[in-house]
Every structure is written in structure tokens, then in C-alpha cells.
Amino acid sequence: MHFQPGDRIPARLRLWSLSEDVLVEVGPGGDQLVAVTQWGEVTIDDASPLVRESLQRMSLGPVSVQNLPVPWLRLQPVLERLGNCVVQSLGLDDEAGPALSVAPVSRQARFWMPEDIDHDRPIRLSRFMTIRASYGQLLLESPVTHHRVILHRPMVAWLVGSLGCATTITELAALLKIAEPVLADMVSYLTASGMVLTGGPERPLRFAEDDDPDLVLWSPHDLLFHARSRMGRHNGHAGAVFPYVGRLPAAPVVKPVPAGRRFPLYRPPLADLAATDPPLTEVIEARRSSGHYSERPMTAQQLGELLFRVARIRRTTLASAAGGASYVTSDRPYPSTANLYELELYLSLDRCAGLPRGTYHYDPREHALTLVNDSEPELSELLDTAKISAGSTQRPPVLVTVTTRISRLSWMYSGIAYSTTLKHVGALQQTLCLVATAMGLASSALAVSGGTAADQALRLDWPAEVSVGEFVVGVRP
Numbered sequence: 001m002h003f004q005p006g007d008r009i010p011a012r013l014r015l016w017s018l019s020e021d022v023l024v025e026v027g028p029g030g031d032q033l034v035a036v037t038q039w040g041e042v043t044i045d046d047a048s049p050l051v052r053e054s055l056q057r058m059s060l061g062p063v064s065v066q067n068l069p070v071p072w073l074r075l076q077p078v079l080e081r082l083g084n085c086v087v088q089s090l091g092l093d094d095e096a097g098p099a100l101s102v103a104p105v106s107r108q109a110r111f112w113m114p115e116d117i118d119h120d121r122p123i124r125l126s127r128f129m130t131i132r133a134s135y136g137q138l139l140l141e142s143p144v145t146h147h148r149v150i151l152h153r154p155m156v157a158w159l160v161g162s163l164g165c166a167t168t169i170t171e172l173a174a175l176l177k178i179a180e181p182v183l184a185d186m187v188s189y190l191t192a193s194g195m196v197l198t199g200g201p202e203r204p205l206r207f208a209e210d211d212d213p214d215l216v217l218w219s220p221h222d223l224l225f226h227a228r229s230r231m232g233r234h235n236g237h238a239g240a241v242f243p244y245v246g247r248l249p250a251a252p253v254v255k256p257v258p259a260g261r262r263f264p265l266y267r268p269p270l271a272d273l274a275a276t277d278p279p280l281t282e283v284i285e286a287r288r289s290s291g292h293y294s295e296r297p298m299t300a301q302q303l304g305e306l307l308f309r310v311a312r313i314r315r316t317t318l319a320s321a322a323g324g325a326s327y328v329t330s331d332r333p334y335p336s337t338a339n340l341y342e343l344e345l346y347l348s349l350d351r352c353a354g355l356p357r358g359t360y361h362y363d364p365r366e367h368a369l370t371l372v373n374d375s376e377p378e379l380s381e382l383l384d385t386a387k388i389s390a391g392s393t394q395r396p397p398v399l400v401t402v403t404t405r406i407s408r409l410s411w412m413y414s415g416i417a418y419s420t421t422l423k424h425v426g427a428l429q430q431t432l433c434l435v436a437t438a439m440g441l442a443s444s445a446l447a448v449s450g451g452t453a454a455d456q457a458l459r460l461d462w463p464a465e466v467s468v469g470e471f472v473v474g475v476r477p
Contacts, residue, residue, distance in 0.1 A: 300354030
């Protein structure tokens, strides 16, 4: 919608509604109202029919307080009690429905409209804001706020798209041909939501988050990932809710064995290990990360023992999910949430006596390796990247690349699947490191990976299976 000089400027309407999951009931004694929300129950002392009717209307969609049967001064304290459940919308009287809505996403959400913003004061999007499509609408979200913004009209999306760099309300109104009072009100809502920032009075082109030492050190994607994988700053489902039961079957407990040459691995006698291994405390105290190796290669027996002690399947069990669906879990030496074990191991061998050079997939059920790639250029790229990441002058004898079949987790867990798989990578790397130390091997977890090159070299079906961690091991110098 473009406004031309002389056009009628539509009136702006402040609209109120309750979040979709809020249920308002009369309390047991009849003298109170109880609002049942995702954050818990909220007791409202004013249980008069007019207040109850007003809240019921708000539960059906955005309404203007002027159209409610109770005076604003009486309704205001009720809405303040329900602050983390009230959706604030901006409407224009030239069209039905709001232009944008600011919806709470956390228990701490409270909405205050800012004082009139100087139309010549610099404004800009927060660098932490993200925009995405959801069910035919555009959503603005940010890990540093307690609200999300729903854009109902293209006009607001044009505004948001023009705020990537510092500008002013006056400049934007002329650029977008939107009446300045209308644009100013949209900016006010976006500012109240935390998606748009205003420049400081003394340094107009500097914004608060630019100089906040607690925010400067966070990258936008890291802070968003943290906020969305922990409870408290979003209102999406989280935890073991089995979101895909009835739509998709559970992923198999192990990846189907790929085609290629098979190499059964050595299985050490556990009784001998128990009798000869150093004590756990000694192993922990002796553990050191090292990217320096002897010229002697590892042996297939050592590799077989390492994998047997860390990652083999000891047993499988049938488990039941919500809705009666079943899935298979497994028991392995390293820990995994709910025994789902979504991680896969690939071994890129540079020097391992008894096994040809190449890249292998580890089968934890049969305790065997399958050669998946014997390309020398791809193997060299993986090993050279690992050498640099380890800060070493020589290629690691063995590079272990950890991948995840994320569907093993996301079939059960909502919102925390990827953060959980990264925790599992850490648990696996710790177990690998301790066992390698007990065996007298040099080892190190890597912080930087081959990324796309690794996914291609391992012949992964991206994004069903993606690489998530690396570990190197060899004989001590």
C-alpha cells in the first residue's frame, strides 16, 4: 500500500488479544477468574461478568478496548496480570485485521510502548533478529527479546526489509511512500518488541547492543541456537513430545551397512582389560590432548580394541512411544540420552597396519568396518584439514569423523534434538580420549572440521546425516 499526498491517513487502532493457548475459567469460589496458561495459572480477583466477557472476546482475536464492555481503567490491571499472555496488535481502519502483532514467547514477557520516537532519530534492526516464514506469515524472532512479531501485511515487511542499516522514520516514509504517522506507529511496535533499536541521544549512530560487552561476544546464530534449545525464551514445544509419531516411523537403530569391502575387527577379551587397565583416576590424570604421533602406525588390532571399548552395540531393546508406536534402542559403552544413539563413526586411515588406506564406516552391531571411499585426493584433504586443526606437523594416523542421523532424536524430541546430539559428541569424544589414554595412545578432539568436504568424502546423505565432530588418534611418540 502506497500513500500519495492528499490521501486520507488511516486511523491506527491498538488491538488486544489473548494467546491462543489461554483458557479463562471461573474459580472454584465464583469470586475469581483463573486463566490457565502455558506458564501456569493466573488468578484474577475481578470476576465480574463484564471482565469475563471482555477476556472471552479477546480469546477469539484482536479487539479494540473501546469495543469492550468494561472501562479501560478497570481492565488495565487485569491485562497487566496477564502480561505474558497478551498479544498486542496494530490495526488500520482501512482494512480488516491487524498489520502486525507482537506476541509473548516467555514467562518474563511484558510489553511497553515507547514514548514518541523522534522521527529524525536513527533506527535499525537488531543484529540478533531473524525473519522466517511460518504458515503463510512472516515471523520476526530474536534471542534477546521475550516476544515475536507476526507481519500480517506486505507493507510491514517492506519496512522491516529497509531497516538493515541506520535510517530514520522521515527517510523511510519518503522512501516507502507510507504516511509518516502510520510508519511511526509500526516502528513503535517493532521497537517495543526489541526487533528495532533506536540510536543513543549522545551517539545517534551507535545502538545499545553495539557496546554491550555481554552481547558483543555472541554471534547471532550462537545466541539464537542457545535460546531455542533451552526452556524460557521461546514457547515452542520442547522435550520428549514425539512430534512425528503417526507421521513417520522411527529411524532404525543403526544405519544400513553401506556397500563396500568388509573388514571384521578385533574383539579384546573384557576380562583381560579389567585385569590390566590402569585405574580410572590414573587415566584421567594422565590424559593429555596430543596431535603428535610416532612414525609407527596404529594396528588394526588397536583400532578394533578402541572401537570395541567405546562404541560397539552390547544389546538392543524395544521401547514404546506415545501413541503406541515402538522403536528400538541400544546399549553401548558411551552414554546417550534415552539410549537413542544417533551418532555414526567414520574412520579415515592414513597409517594403520592391517587395513588399507581409505575411509570406512563403522558398523557397531557387527563390529566391522566397511570401505566407503578409497579416493586418495579426498582422503588427503580430510587428513590435511585434521592435521591443521590439531596444530600438528604430520597427518594423524587415524581420523574419526562423527556424524549424526538427527531423525533418531527429532522423532522423539522437539526443539532440543541438535543441541542434544552435540552433547553426545562431547560424551563420545571424552570416552574415546579416556580409552585411548588407557591404551597408551595419543589422541585429541578437534575443534575445526572439513565441513562440506567431509560430508562429500563420507558419502553422506545430507541433511539426513551430517558430520558433527572429529577425533584423531595414533601411537604415542
